[in-house]
Amino acid sequence: MNSNLDKNFNNPPQSYWMASVQQPEYPVLNDDIKADIAIVGGGFAGIATAYFLKKQGINAVILEADRILQGTTGHTTAKITSQHELIYSKLKKQMGEELTKQYADANETAIKIIEKIICENNIECDYTPQSAYVFTQDESYLEQIKDEVETASSLGIKAAYVEEIPFSIPIKGAVRFDDQAQFHPLKFLHPLAQKLYNDGVRIFEQSRVVDMEEHGNYILITNRGKKVTAEKVIIASHYPFYNKHGLYFGRLYTDRSYALAIKAKEKYPGGMYINIEEPARSLRIVKTDQGELIIVGGDHHKTGQGIDTTMHYEALKAFANRIFTVEDYPYRWSTQDCMTMDGVPYVGNYTSKTPNLYIATGFGKWGMTNSIAAAAILSDLIVKGDSPWKDVYNPSRQTIIASAKNFVVENLNVAKELIGGKISPAPASEDIKPGEGKIIEINGQKAGAYRDEQGTLHIVDTTCTHMGCELSWNSAEKTWDCPCHGSRFTYEGDIVEGPTVTPLKVHKDVNTIEKLLKDDF
Numbered sequence: 001m002n003s004n005l006d007k008n009f010n011n012p013p014q015s016y017w018m019a020s021v022q023q024p025e026y027p028v029l030n031d032d033i034k035a036d037i038a039i040v041g042g043g044f045a046g047i048a049t050a051y052f053l054k055k056q057g058i059n060a061v062i063l064e065a066d067r068i069l070q071g072t073t074g075h076t077t078a079k080i081t082s083q084h085e086l087i088y089s090k091l092k093k094q095m096g097e098e099l100t101k102q103y104a105d106a107n108e109t110a111i112k113i114i115e116k117i118i119c120e121n122n123i124e125c126d127y128t129p130q131s132a133y134v135f136t137q138d139e140s141y142l143e144q145i146k147d148e149v150e151t152a153s154s155l156g157i158k159a160a161y162v163e164e165i166p167f168s169i170p171i172k173g174a175v176r177f178d179d180q181a182q183f184h185p186l187k188f189l190h191p192l193a194q195k196l197y198n199d200g201v202r203i204f205e206q207s208r209v210v211d212m213e214e215h216g217n218y219i220l221i222t223n224r225g226k227k228v229t230a231e232k233v234i235i236a237s238h239y240p241f242y243n244k245h246g247l248y249f250g251r252l253y254t255d256r257s258y259a260l261a262i263k264a265k266e267k268y269p270g271g272m273y274i275n276i277e278e279p280a281r282s283l284r285i286v287k288t289d290q291g292e293l294i295i296v297g298g299d300h301h302k303t304g305q306g307i308d309t310t311m312h313y314e315a316l317k318a319f320a321n322r323i324f325t326v327e328d329y330p331y332r333w334s335t336q337d338c339m340t341m342d343g344v345p346y347v348g349n350y351t352s353k354t355p356n357l358y359i360a361t362g363f364g365k366w367g368m369t370n371s372i373a374a375a376a377i378l379s380d381l382i383v384k385g386d387s388p389w390k391d392v393y394n395p396s397r398q399t400i401i402a403s404a405k406n407f408v409v410e411n412l413n414v415a416k417e418l419i420g421g422k423i424s425p426a427p428a429s430e431d432i433k434p435g436e437g438k439i440i441e442i443n444g445q446k447a448g449a450y451r452d453e454q455g456t457l458h459i460v461d462t463t464c465t466h467m468g469c470e471l472s473w474n475s476a477e478k479t480w481d482c483p484c485h486g487s488r489f490t491y492e493g494d495i496v497e498g499p500t501v502t503p504l505k506v507h508k509d510v511n512t513i514e515k516l517l518k519d520d521f
Contacts, residue, residue: 254486
């Protein structure tokens, strides 16, 4: 059993969703173009918004920095659920019943919309109705569980209180939502993207937007220097690449979580599960041609602030072995989520003073239904000027004040990382083994060094090109991660995740640095 895990962990992490489908290719933007609407970001929200607009007769242009659907969308657990932990009782206290009802309606409707799109387009994507559970092993959470059942039921959700779940986990209680679902997200979205492309929607990959200018219309400038002139722009790039106005870098933080896909001797009993206390644990089933896989997820932390990120996979392995007779661990992956101060995404006008600039971000851990809700809101605002759910998702909503404490805490954390990273000394130079990454010092300046399995040393400047925070080494993914705003880079300095739009500076004279390291050691 452990030999299987060790064998698989010698390979880079890989999402089951991405490994099990063929990735189509779309062209790079090589010419200046014009468009009525430009969507920055080719994830679930971007593709879904283009689909909704196309249904209204509008052809948008989609600009993706890398390959479509390979970011957070390709690394999700893919639960189609309005059950977002214990959100409804919390929102009712913070926002009131009317806005809470909007959020519930948006996400419950999103489930139905996904099923309708599947049926209308004859998409085979392993869509399966399931019940969703939030459980606790801690008696102190029971009142919150019961409050959630009562609040959700009052909002029209089929919610029930239960005292058992079908696993060898002794729980104190749980809330069950019925009429939820799960699917294969890429089997759902790739056919949609291909349909859009065939119907005249222009999709460009490897076309990172690095700047945006306002001259009546918006002018988007890519990393290749090409320009897209558009009357309206939707920023759906996960974390916003655009820093002007809105102060989104102060209203969002990024969180990483982990997943194992396991093969177990036991048959999975059905349902989707997540606990409310820490450490977070999530369960769902995937049926494949090779049999059942169980996705075991959780163990989250702020991006760039995990001590040894490999320990999170080990923690999930230990949890899985307590519940199942594990036979193999064929896949493992991690994902990054944008979190808002109050737990509700920011969807709508970028600010109240930018009528033609829109945003969709901050889906937290619940991007499947929230991406569909965002697409519906944005297309309604653009076509009709109104949406029944616009107020609760409004990026300028006044109810964010209720989360002022979270705003202060998260921004103090960013300030601590920014300042602490600058003043903390680099550790003494030492030998770097194959597969290891470490912070070193070169002529009094910090740098990031990684030695690959062939013995080659790769050295980069560890100052994040977004807003200047010092990067941390992510041993599980072999990346340099920003603890302030979540930008991530390969060990060669290329961008893995935004909001940054600029790669890291690479130290070229590696041979001289190698000699210095050996001399110091």
